[in-house]
Amino acid sequence: MEDVRTRRGADVASDHHLVVANLKLKLKKNWTSGQTALQRFNTAFLRDTDKLNEFKIALNNRFQALQDLRKEEETSMEDNWKGIKEALTSTCQEVLGLNKCHHKEWISAETLDANLMPNKETRKLKVILKKYLIKRNKKVLFD
Template structure:
């Protein structure tokens, strides 16, 4: 299943869109989802009693974008996060276009010193937002080689940055076992695939009033007489359609 969100205006450019691809286990656990332009939120039932997992995927403006557009993006993101219950597990991920760097001074509660490079203005905004919402920046929490930290590479292959992030609310910090990039994934992009390992299991969501799928009588197919009757009935119906077409 594919859940996606992007520009809703007619003839809008195909940029800044986001999506979630759900395997069967996630599709069965899906409780609901919301589209928010360059952001998307999906909620899943987990095997932890009373705990829902909220996934927020987003695309943030680049560092040189107008401040008003950045403010608008973060205001919308804040409103999405605020609607997630503090008792639930919340994951924020995506292309945040934010370099948070190595120095975690003032942000010790939400990041460690395993980041990459130096913090830029977008990184400051992002770190502040994570601190307010108590979201741990997973990319900075696990020691890795530089090649497993960089998430983006420039077209000329001379510059690498860590601007894609996966975060988790601090209450469930120990659920996240690792975050790193996987360079072997050929996704035809200047971004590397960022992967997080979570110690969590999803649970099938049985919705009330769900319509049961019809059961087919397969024994019918083993009855030769029934099969012949079906063939005759089907042929008669097809012949009636052919006759109508000839009349036209």
Template sequence: MKLKLKKQWTIRQTALQTFNTTLLRETDKLNEFKIALKNRFQALQNLLKEEETTIKNKWEEIKGALTSTCQELLSCKKHHHQE
């Protein structure tokens, strides 16, 4: 007698986030994403001009702005796991 075991998928915080970029094929969603991203980078640029920061800090700020915009406007990609 053979039994199939379900895989136990765990979500870790270090896992790579993939966003549903197929939503950007729609022009309305793409324009909304561009505007939101421009606004984030405008605010970020003003902040970085005031402070003296390192390259690493700048990269963290850019990465944070990009991922937070993607999280707000694009949903995470759903994984369809085989059972």
């Protein structure tokens, strides 16, 4: 809240005063799906010995195939690095999977819907009360 003031001049046959507040709303960052951002793999699986052994075997197979391919043809250092990077990332993605970041929602849709329902009812009540007060004031003034 940046500023809060009361407006005391409105006469609506009530002992309440109008309160006006200025709010500053900060929106959370919209997280990307991970395709353009840095991919983080679920390394917690490596604590499990079965997953660790599966990862080692898959990685050794990929590197062995890569090494056999490199023996057959002459390649540059850049091509070697791309092959190693591709083998490592694809093995991690298959065996470990991507790390899922679950960010807690700031406010849920149910909360927003629950917040709007009382406002509709109070608006209807205010309209009805205003009509009633206008009739009562006319009756008092003109009788």
